[in-house]
Amino acid sequence: MxxxxxxxLLCIASASLLALANVHTNSYIQQNIEKQELARLEGLVDELDRELLCEQGIELFEVERRGYGGEMYVVVAIQDGSVLGVRVVRHSETPGFDEVLSPDDWIGRFAVEELEGIDAVTRATVTTSAVLLAVEDAMRLYESGLGECIETP
Amino acid sequence: MYRDALIDGLWRRNVASVQLLGLCPLLAVSYNVRNALGLSIASSFVLIGSSLTISSVRKFIPDNVRLPCFVLVIATLTTVATMYMQAFAYDLYVQVALFVQIIVTNCMILGHIESIASKKTVSESLFSAIGTALGFSAALLVLGTIRQYLELAIPLAAHPAGAFLVVGLALATLNTVSEQITKKIPALRKT
Structure with a gap:
């Protein structure tokens, strides 16, 4: 007994300490994560301005797909029906195995190669397959005209 | 007593060089000084904080649930350290996140609590924890410095394989010179 x-009692004390720390740090952490997400979009398009993008015929789609360590948020830029580039803005893949997601690695190939030529990568099969599925999702969204640049009559 | 605790932690019973505990984060993070410093601060905070907590409530902890209690305290403090690192040192956090989280399972900390904090007075375990933390931080910083600058000449030094080589060579050197050092300064002799 x-x-x-x-x-x-010890559990209650721990939980209260964690709650206090969470209240104190949460807003800073969210800011940092948002800053990082924006930084990860760098190089995808010239300017993150909606009207400017629409003028150039570029559509951005954010798609959610399940990776190895949880949900991944993939941003796909599509121009005139072909993929301009892909970035993963938020993920929890295993450190070390997520290097395929850095723009000068595997994921950078979307910017220069045809979609059909890009295959998943062994050693990071789940991660890369999820990105490929996300790109397919984005293409489907684009083709069904669900982009942001819908012309108003 | 305090002098002894500090010498024990830094030299005679140094967790890294003598007890060879906590080697996983030591090897993984020590490829530059910045990461080494970050992990030192986080580990020291958890070690000293949990030692203080456990030693001050040690009389109320029944023997049969002592390990869950220890792990609960360590995990709580580790999570707090993670949160603050994520909030105020995000760049560093991204680099060392995994190894800060596994402080929970660091046998250096659990071992210290089981053998010292749960048995001795608050001040004794506090000084012992400070000594141990300083010893671990010293090892991390020395390795971080060596590897960061050795990398300029030998790129392998910053890779995982280089970690094992550098640690092995550093330990060998330390063992060789420690005999000479203890001859000159008898207080450092291992008992």
């Missing part, structure tokens, strides 16, 4: 009581 005594051990249950002690452990419960």
């Amino acid at each position: 005594k051990s249950v009581l002690t452990f419960t």
Whole structure:
């Protein structure tokens, strides 16, 4: 009985400490994550301005796909029906295995190669397949005209 | 007593060079000084904080649930350290996140709590924890410095394989010179 009581009290104390720390740090953490997400979009398009992008006929799609370590948020830029570039803005893939997602690695190939020529990568099969599926999703969205640049009559 | 605790932690019973504990984060993070410093601060915070907590409530912890209690305290403090790092040192966090999170399973900390903090007075375990933390930080910083500058000449030094080589050579050197050092300064002799 005594051990249950002690452990419960210790749990309550820990939970309160964690809650306090969470309240104190949460807004800073969210800011940092948003900053990082924006930084990860760098190099995808020249300017992250919606009207400017629409003028150039570029559509951005954010697609969610399940990777190895959880949800991945993939941003796909499509211009005139072909993929301009792909970035993963948020993911929880295993450190070290996520290097395929850095713009000068595998994911950078979307900017220069035909979609059909890009295959998943062994050693990061789940991660890269998820990105490929996300790009397919984005293409489907583009083809069904669900982009942001819908012309108003 | 305090002098002894500090010498123990830094030299005679140094977790890294003598007890060879906590080698996973030591090897993985020490490829530059910045990461080494980040992990030192986080580990020291968790080690000293959990030692203080456990030693001050040690009389209330029943023997049969002591390990869950220890792990609970360590995990809580590690999560707090992770949160603050994520909030105020995000660049560093991205680099060392995994190794800060696995401080929970660092046998250096659990071992220290099991053998010292749960048995001795608060001040004794505090000084022992400070000594241990300083010893671990010193090892991390020395390795971080060596590897960061050795990389300029030998790129392998910053890679995982280089970590094993550098640690091995550093330990060998330390063992060779420690005999000479203890001859000159008897207080450092291992008992």
